[in-house]
Each structure stands twice: as C-alpha cells, then as structure tokens.
Amino acid sequence: MSGGVIPLGLLDLSIAATLVIILAILTWRLQLGMSRSVLIAGLRTVVQLLLLGLLLEYLFASSHPLLIGFLALVMLVVAGREVMARQQRPFSGTWGYGLGTLSMFISSFTITIFALNIIISPQPWYLPQYAIPLLGMMLGNTMTGVALTLDNLTRSAWQQRDIIEQRLMLGQDWRTAICDVSRDSLRTGLIPIINSMAAAGIISIPGMMTGQILGGSSPWDAAKYQILIMFMITAGTGFAAVLASWLGTRRLFDERQRLRLDRLAPKRTD
Amino acid sequence: MSQLELKALQIRHVGPVDLTVSGGTITCVSGESGSGKSILLRAIADMLPHAGDVCLDEQCANTTSPPLWRRQVGLLPAETEWWYETVEEHFTDKDDELLSKMGFAAKTWHWTVSDCSTGERQRLGILRCLSNKPRALLLDEPTASLDPENISRVEQLILEYVKNNKVPVIWVSHSREQIQRIAGVHYKMKDGKLVKQ
Numbered sequence: 001m002s003g004g005v006i007p008l009g010l011l012d013l014s015i016a017a018t019l020v021i022i023l024a025i026l027t028w029r030l031q032l033g034m035s036r037s038v039l040i041a042g043l044r045t046v047v048q049l050l051l052l053g054l055l056l057e058y059l060f061a062s063s064h065p066l067l068i069g070f071l072a073l074v075m076l077v078v079a080g081r082e083v084m085a086r087q088q089r090p091f092s093g094t095w096g097y098g099l100g101t102l103s104m105f106i107s108s109f110t111i112t113i114f115a116l117n118i119i120i121s122p123q124p125w126y127l128p129q130y131a132i133p134l135l136g137m138m139l140g141n142t143m144t145g146v147a148l149t150l151d152n153l154t155r156s157a158w159q160q161r162d163i164i165e166q167r168l169m170l171g172q173d174w175r176t177a178i179c180d181v182s183r184d185s186l187r188t189g190l191i192p193i194i195n196s197m198a199a200a201g202i203i204s205i206p207g208m209m210t211g212q213i214l215g216g217s218s219p220w221d222a223a224k225y226q227i228l229i230m231f232m233i234t235a236g237t238g239f240a241a242v243l244a245s246w247l248g249t250r251r252l253f254d255e256r257q258r259l260r261l262d263r264l265a266p267k268r269t270d
Numbered sequence: 271m272s273q274l275e276l277k278a279l280q281i282r283h284v285g286p287v288d289l290t291v292s293g294g295t296i297t298c299v300s301g302e303s304g305s306g307k308s309i310l311l312r313a314i315a316d317m318l319p320h321a322g323d324v325c326l327d328e329q330c331a332n333t334t335s336p337p338l339w340r341r342q343v344g345l346l347p348a349e350t351e352w353w354y355e356t357v358e359e360h361f362t363d364k365d366d367e368l369l370s371k372m373g374f375a376a377k378t379w380h381w382t383v384s385d386c387s388t389g390e391r392q393r394l395g396i397l398r399c400l401s402n403k404p405r406a407l408l409l410d411e412p413t414a415s416l417d418p419e420n421i422s423r424v425e426q427l428i429l430e431y432v433k434n435n436k437v438p439v440i441w442v443s444h445s446r447e448q449i450q451r452i453a454g455v456h457y458k459m460k461d462g463k464l465v466k467q
Contacts, residue, residue: 166351169315171341171402180353256316257336 005215017042059128068128072135076105079143086147089154091251092265099247100146107240108138111232119228137208137229138236141193145237146244149189153248154264156181164259174253182249189241193234200230274314274343274406274438278322281306281313284462286322291406291438291455296429298449299442301459307442308348310459311408314440315345326406344404348411350395352383357394363401371427372397373420388415396424400431407432407439413448425452 020042028035059067080101090096112135116125125131157164160181167177200206201223205213208229212222254260272293278286284306291297299307313320316331316339324331324343331339354360358379366376372393386394392415399407412428413421429452432439443449449456457464 160353162347162349163351163353165317166347167353168317168336169340169345169347170398171337173337254319256319258317258319 013046017046056128056132059132063128065124065126068126068131071128071132072109075136075139076101076109079104079139083143083147083150087151087154088268089158089264089266090150091154091248091263095251095263096265099251100150100244103146103240103244103247104139104142106243107236108135108142111236111239112138115228115232133208134229134232138233141233142237142240144192145189145241148192149185149241149245150248152188153182153185153245154252156185157252157259158261158264161259161261168257168259174257174259175249177259178249178252182245185248186241186245189245190238193237197230197234200226206230272327272405272436272438274440275325276314276322277325279310279313279324280321281309281318284309284313284459285320287464289457289464291440293436293438294432295454296432296439296441296452298453298456299440299459299464300444300449300456305459306462307459308410311345311410311440311442314408315340315343317345341402342404343406343408344399344402345408346396346399346410346412348414350391350398352391355382355384357381357383357386360398361401363403365397365401368397368400368427371423373423389417389420392416393420393424396428400427403435404437405435406437407441409439409441411442411444414444421448 020038024035024038024042027038055071059071080097083100083104084090084097087096091099112131113125115134116122116131120130120134122130157178164177164181168174196204196206206226206229209219209222209226212225213219217225251263252259252261274291276287276289278288280286287310289297299310301307309318312318314324314331316324316336326342329339329342334342352360356379358364360383361379364379369376369378374393378394383391392412396412407428409428413424416424425448428439431437441452443452456467458467459465
C-alpha cells in the first residue's frame, strides 16, 4: 500500500469518544432511556475492535489455517447469538439459536469460500488478510437480514395467528395459510441490502471503499472491490434470509399442519 | 348420510371424550366459558395436538391429509377472520341463492370486509364455511352476535343444509331457547367431560 495511513493516537480517539458521550448526555436529557445503551455500545466498540486489531495482528503474522478456522467459528457463534437477541419471539430451545446460525453458516461460508477460491484467489486461499475481513462483512450483513426476517416472521405469525388458523380451518395447506406472512418477512429482510446497493456511491461511500481509500488504495481499485463485496453480501444475505424464512415457516407448523406458536419463546419484555 | 365419531379424544384437561353424532342430527354442547367447548371443536378439526381419533364414517382424521380433513369437518370459529379486502375474494364458490337466503343482496360480494359489522361478518363466515360443502359441521356459537331476525335466518339455513345433506352437527350454544329449538341431544361440558342433559 503506497501513501500509507496517518496513524491515530489515544488523544485522537478520546476526542471522537467525547462526541458519543455528548450524545449520551443529550439522550439522557431527552429522557429517551437510551443513554446507558449508547455508552455500553460505545464501550463495546472500543474493547471489541481493539481486541480484534490485536488478534488480527497476531493472526496475520502466523496464518495458521486452524487458527483462522477457529476465529471464523467464533465470529459465527457470536453472530448467531446476535440474531437471536434481536428477535422479540425467537423459537424456543435449540431451534432459537440453531435456525439463524445455520442459515448464516450455509450462506456466508459458502459464498466467502467461493469468492476466495474462484474470484480473488489469494495464495493460499484462506490468507487471513482476505478471508477474515470478507467473512466479517458477510456475517455482519447476513446477520441483519436473517434477524429481520425471523423477527418479522415470528412476530407476524403471532399477531396474525387467528387469520392463519382460519385459513387452515377452511382447508388451505400450511404454505398457503401463512404465505402473506412469510413473504412479508422475507421482504423485510431483503430491503436494507437492496437499499444499500442502490444508494452505494451516490448517497454513501461504502465503509470498505472508504477504508481502502484512507489506506492508500486507488479509488478505482477500491470501487471494484466494493462492487464485488456488495454482490457477495447481497447474495449471501438473500440466500440466508430465504433459508431462514423457509426453515422458520416450516417450524411454525407440525406434521399435521397445525400452527404451533407454543414453539416460540415467551415475548421479551425489553 | 355420514356419522361423526369421537374416539377417546383428549386435549390437555378436556376428555377423553367418546361421542357419536349421526348424520342429520344436531348435538348441542353448552357449558361455562373456559370449560373446553372450543378446544374440543378445534381438536376435532385437528387444529390442536390431541390423543385419540375422530372419524367421519370410514375416514379418520389421523390418516387423512389435514387440509382435506378440515374441508370436510367445517369448523366455524366464534369469531371469523378475513384477510383479503373484499368479501368475494374469500369464496371459491359464490352461491347467490345461499347469499340471498342469508339476507344479502348480490352486490354484497363486492363489499369491503372492514366495512362489515360483526354480525354481517358472522353471517358471511357461515356462508363461507358452508360453501366448502362440509360433510360435518362444528359450530362455535354461530349466532352469538346476531339479532333475533338473523338468528332465525341462520338457524333455518343451517337446518336446511343439515337436512338436505344429512350431515352430523356439533353446535356450541349458550342459549337455552336455541338448544330447545334445534338440539336432538344436549350435553353440558363439565370438568372436561360431556354430561348428557
């Protein structure tokens, strides 16, 4: 990388942190009840990103495939937890965690491995400088798509349970009885990524492109990488959301095509 | 002529219930709210996990595809639900004659469901249930939200369907007068059991 980056010191970060603290004070004065969340989230950002930075420094130096695989697994596990936490009524038991995690795993890992081997082809293909940031971006976006889809699916199924059951009573099969709900949930999951594709470059300069330009890459190369990433993310999010919606919808019914809302965990109160 | 047979049907605190309703007869079920009347009807339509089986002549719920079974045992819930905008979109078979017997003009098909009153939705719900040509009827307080004129209209219409098609009926009702008018047999649901009156 030519040009290099202007390194940031502790003082620079402290100045930026002050802005977040001012925001927290403002939300407290407005009685939004969010100042705690703002501060905790801010603190998490600092701790998590610094840890990640340290970890990646070490990982890039060693490049051991097992270590990379382990980190990928940790990322998946955390993303899976996040998907579950973002649902008001997740499925109870292992399904609650497993459904979103499995969908994300199949979709993000397949597409990341595909892109690394067929498109980017670093040597070796699991070179952590490429593999880890790619997978991170995939998981981050897939997570949002899956969480939105599942949250919407289970919440709408709950709200519209009387309609779904009425349709079953009239002799519709389970797929037809819930089709409006599952279609809407999938749409909800896909809207953010479609919007961000449409807005890319005009309304926003995407995060990765910004990073590459700040890091000294030519904007032209950065644009091409961003396009690749956008497509991967869109496909990954889309496939994961479809899979999650399909598995989730199935799980809402039993083998006798009864709506089984007792398979959902009780509503979260926060 | 078909016969509805409940075989040791049990759902949570309700049952086991053994009951035979022969074609063309109406069995009324009354009882306090929460005693399990609706749960029993829902279980017959296989809408709830349950033990035991229900048979319509030779055909039994546990071995019939659920959509087919539910079309045959027309379950009318206490409150009917609508999901499309207009009335007609909810019907596969629009029978103008039946519609007018229920006291509606043909233009009712184009009504917006959200503009209908509770009573109108209830009557249209009964029509929608009958338009599936069910071989048995499970009615959960079908006249609860109706005025006297419409109560007798609905009773007549259902009695006619029952007589013409010889279908067995389980009819949940709270009204003593109605039960006297229509019931062949009357049970009271108590502690999850059916007690003959």
